Amino acid sequence: MCSVFHSNAEASESVFASDGVYLLRTNVMKSLCGVSAAVALAILLGACGEEQPPSNEARAADPEQLTISLVEIAPGPAEPVHEKSEIGRAYADDPDQIAVGRQIYVAFNCVGCHFNGGGGIGPPLMDDQWIYGGSVENIAASILQGRPNGMPSFRAIVAGDTVWQLAAYVRSLSAKADSQSQDAAPDP
Amino acid sequence: MSTRLCRVLTFSTIAFASISALAQSTAQQTGGQVQVQIPPTRSLPVAPAFAATSAEEWATPAKNIASTRYSELADINLGNVKGLIPAFTFSLGVNRGQEAAPLVVGSTLYVVTAYPNILYALDLSKPGAPLKWKYEPKPSPAAQGVACCDVVNRGAVYSDGRLFFNTLDGFTIGVDAASGKEIWRTKMGNIHVGETMTMAPLVAKNKVIVGNSGGEMGVRGWAAALDVSNGEVIWKAYSTGPDSEVLIGADFKPFYDQYRGKDLGVSTWPAEMWKQGGGTVWGWVSYDPELNLLYHGTANPGPWNSAMRPGDNLWTAGIFARDADTGQARWFYQWSPHDVSDYDGVNESILLDIEIEGEKRKVLVHPDRNGYVYVLDRTNGELISADPFAFITSSKGVDEQTGRLIYNAEKQPQTGKTVKDICPAAPGAKDWQPSAFSHQTGLLYIPHNNLCMDFKAGNVGYIAGTPYVGAEVYMNAGPGGHRGEFSAWDIIEGKEIWTIKETFPVWSGALATAGGIVFYGTMDGWFKAIDARSGDLLWRFKTSSGVIGQPTTWRGPDGRQYISVLSGVGGWAGAIVAGDLDPRDGSAALGFVNAMKDLPEHTTKGGTLFVFGLP
Numbered sequence: 001m002c003s004v005f006h007s008n009a010e011a012s013e014s015v016f017a018s019d020g021v022y023l024l025r026t027n028v029m030k031s032l033c034g035v036s037a038a039v040a041l042a043i044l045l046g047a048c049g050e051e052q053p054p055s056n057e058a059r060a061a062d063p064e065q066l067t068i069s070l071v072e073i074a075p076g077p078a079e080p081v082h083e084k085s086e087i088g089r090a091y092a093d094d095p096d097q098i099a100v101g102r103q104i105y106v107a108f109n110c111v112g113c114h115f116n117g118g119g120g121i122g123p124p125l126m127d128d129q130w131i132y133g134g135s136v137e138n139i140a141a142s143i144l145q146g147r148p149n150g151m152p153s154f155r156a157i158v159a160g161d162t163v164w165q166l167a168a169y170v171r172s173l174s175a176k177a178d179s180q181s182q183d184a185a186p187d188p
Numbered sequence: 189m190s191t192r193l194c195r196v197l198t199f200s201t202i203a204f205a206s207i208s209a210l211a212q213s214t215a216q217q218t219g220g221q222v223q224v225q226i227p228p229t230r231s232l233p234v235a236p237a238f239a240a241t242s243a244e245e246w247a248t249p250a251k252n253i254a255s256t257r258y259s260e261l262a263d264i265n266l267g268n269v270k271g272l273i274p275a276f277t278f279s280l281g282v283n284r285g286q287e288a289a290p291l292v293v294g295s296t297l298y299v300v301t302a303y304p305n306i307l308y309a310l311d312l313s314k315p316g317a318p319l320k321w322k323y324e325p326k327p328s329p330a331a332q333g334v335a336c337c338d339v340v341n342r343g344a345v346y347s348d349g350r351l352f353f354n355t356l357d358g359f360t361i362g363v364d365a366a367s368g369k370e371i372w373r374t375k376m377g378n379i380h381v382g383e384t385m386t387m388a389p390l391v392a393k394n395k396v397i398v399g400n401s402g403g404e405m406g407v408r409g410w411a412a413a414l415d416v417s418n419g420e421v422i423w424k425a426y427s428t429g430p431d432s433e434v435l436i437g438a439d440f441k442p443f444y445d446q447y448r449g450k451d452l453g454v455s456t457w458p459a460e461m462w463k464q465g466g467g468t469v470w471g472w473v474s475y476d477p478e479l480n481l482l483y484h485g486t487a488n489p490g491p492w493n494s495a496m497r498p499g500d501n502l503w504t505a506g507i508f509a510r511d512a513d514t515g516q517a518r519w520f521y522q523w524s525p526h527d528v529s530d531y532d533g534v535n536e537s538i539l540l541d542i543e544i545e546g547e548k549r550k551v552l553v554h555p556d557r558n559g560y561v562y563v564l565d566r567t568n569g570e571l572i573s574a575d576p577f578a579f580i581t582s583s584k585g586v587d588e589q590t591g592r593l594i595y596n597a598e599k600q601p602q603t604g605k606t607v608k609d610i611c612p613a614a615p616g617a618k619d620w621q622p623s624a625f626s627h628q629t630g631l632l633y634i635p636h637n638n639l640c641m642d643f644k645a646g647n648v649g650y651i652a653g654t655p656y657v658g659a660e661v662y663m664n665a666g667p668g669g670h671r672g673e674f675s676a677w678d679i680i681e682g683k684e685i686w687t688i689k690e691t692f693p694v695w696s697g698a699l700a701t702a703g704g705i706v707f708y709g710t711m712d713g714w715f716k717a718i719d720a721r722s723g724d725l726l727w728r729f730k731t732s733s734g735v736i737g738q739p740t741t742w743r744g745p746d747g748r749q750y751i752s753v754l755s756g757v758g759g760w761a762g763a764i765v766a767g768d769l770d771p772r773d774g775s776a777a778l779g780f781v782n783a784m785k786d787l788p789e790h791t792t793k794g795g796t797l798f799v800f801g802l803p
Contacts, residue, residue: 112648115776117770120767121334152330152654
């Protein structure tokens with residue numbers, strides 16, 4: 001039986017390791033019952049930076065440290081700045097990471113608000129309408145930060161590369177739906 | 189027999205029937221003795237005398253504390269209703285599901301919108317009913333992220349110069365009706381754990397009775413009473429947990445054995461699951477001032493995956509009778525023990541006095557999600573009757589001895605497997621949309637659904653502030669292919685008299701009037717007037733968006749009768765439009781999208797008050 005996980009501000013205090021990766025508190029692990037061992041391992045590996053293969057780009061690509069834009073317009077001649085995440089882009093094309101993302105999507109109850117992409121409490125994820133930007137970096141940022149009309153901030157329980165797996169899966173929902181009728185939406 | 193004798197007999201029979209009908213209707217209107225020798229053919233249900241209110245006004249969503257939704261006004265009647273035209277309209281400025289009841293007291297109309305829950309006051313004494321004031325509670329936008337079924341609000345209530353209503357982010361608010369100024373606000377719900385508020389309060393004995401929403405979020409349900417003058421919480425009664433918190437004590441005298449015992453709100457759950465057990469109180473409340481009892485339902489237990497929570501899961505999916513002053517429970521009855529299909533027990537309970545086999549009984553009449561119209565003795569919670577008003581596969585009946593629902597084992601959910609054709613579907617044979625009782629016909633008018641579902645249970649971990657469901661659901665139209673009905677129901681015989689099939693679930697409330705008419709709206713935007721006796725369509729008007737609101741009627745300052753209703757599709761049934769959901773995923777909106785993929789072809793979003801009158 002799952003034990004209860006309360007995500008209040010105090011309980012979600014995270015430890016900031018020296019290489020910039022958040023560690024999850026143990027009680028978060030307990031909430032992940034029903035998730036396959038592979039997923040649990042992936043999350044643990046994402047949390048414990050020491051056990052990841054060395055990759056400076058991957059570790060530095062914390063969505064919170066990227067400069068991204070939610071919009072496509074900027075005054076003057078310049079385009080809005082939008083740094084890309086190598087790991088995010090890699091995962092978005094990787095069916096194995098997308099599959100892990102699917103399991104996390106269920107385990108963290110994303111399915112409870114967004115269902116299989118059609119939406120409910122939350123908007124659809126399978127269409128081409130992105131309120132807060134549809135790039136994999138935008139999606140990762142929305143997951144971590146939350147958004148003003150109801151998306152909770154999942155920063156406390158989604159950390160490290162987990163967010164890229166989730167974002168990759170979410171992006172794949174619209175690509176899959178689009179491929180039924182037209183070309184997949186290109187990554188902006 | 190001879191032609192002359194035939195004519196005499198025919199004339200006598202017609203005279204007999206006419207006098208008899210006149211005797212009945214006169215008796216109902218005056219409530220007194222009728223000087224006719226011929227006895228009535230049958231005694232019809234009547235609303236208790238304490239339910240009488242001024243015919244000119246509509247101060248509480250259900251019209252009165254017995255919740256009849258019946259008006260004595262008859263200026264608009266069978267003879268002239270086909271001439272009904274819009275008198276004025278008002279755009280609410282909000283395009284989400286509009287479930288509220290427009291209130292009229294004196295020369296002002298009051299109405300609350302879906303999130304962001306703006307409370308408007310319109311001045312009926314001036315042409316076009318201009319805005320008198322508006323009060324904007326500014327609920328937290330984050331609340332939209334934890335509201336299961338569109339960001340609706342079922343209305344405000346007026347009492348003694350004040351208006352009371354709830355906001356999505358969990359505040360109960362008191363507003364001065366003359367000025368629109370806030371008098372008090374009390375935080376009752378916590379959106380961080382997924383708790384919201386959508387129900388319309390009831391005022392009883394200087395207390396504002398409210399309850400929470402969030403049964404799909406693992407929220408623990410409760411009902412509470414706040415002081416009308418300052419919003420202080422007088423009592424709060426939970427729907428799960430120990431007796432001390434459910435307010436079960438020495439006065440608790442339930443009719444059936446299964447409700448007797450200590451802390452059943454704990455022991456009928458595994459481990460500590462009652463803490464996320466649901467049983468929220470997001471529906472209707474009625475009040476009997478002679479018994480001093482409030483009647484309110486409790487919603488589904490959580491999670492939807494019932495295999496995770498063996499036990500009867502008290503006190504969910506049932507009805508409490510509570511002392512209005514203290515909240516102490518007097519009795520309880522569970523419509524759906526260990527509910528497996530999301531059959532919330534929060535639908536309206538209409539208080540009526542009826543005669544059964546010569547004996548006068550004080551009852552409540554309740555059309556439940558599980559598909560039965562129940563008649564309970566409201567003094568003690570005894571089951572009098574339960575008759576199906578919809579196609580049912582999930583159960584086989586109700587045991588008369590124990591009062592327990594008898595489940596169909598073949599339709600019990602199984603983890604990891606899809607059980608098909610469970611009827612009614614999760615929104616039930618009828619969801620929140622309230623029925624109306626006509627004093628004139630003695631019939632109950634039920635707006636309802638015709639839906640079945642395929643249901644696959646799965647494990648779910650509780651994460652506060654996120655849905656706690658554990659089921660993948662796909663709903664479909666029930667037998668016949670139509671998804672909704674509006675039915676006239678004989679309460680005493682326990683059977684349907686007539687029904688009107690509708691393409692979509694009839695998600696609006698019903699209104700009955702002494703003009704011989706019943707009103708309801710459809711999800712594709714029609715507002716209809718029906719002959720209460722025959723079920724014939726008398727009049728209809730196509731409003732700008734699907735109608736899911738509660739129609740009300742009142743007399744304007746000009747002395748004329750008006751009918752008002754909100755247009756603006758949404759709610760759980762209309763989520764595909766209100767939330768711009770994607771029809772390619774039938775599991776969206778807890779499976780409702782599968783049954784409503786065509787709704788966007790028939791209506792767009794809206795948010796408008798329509799008021800109709802005679803030319």
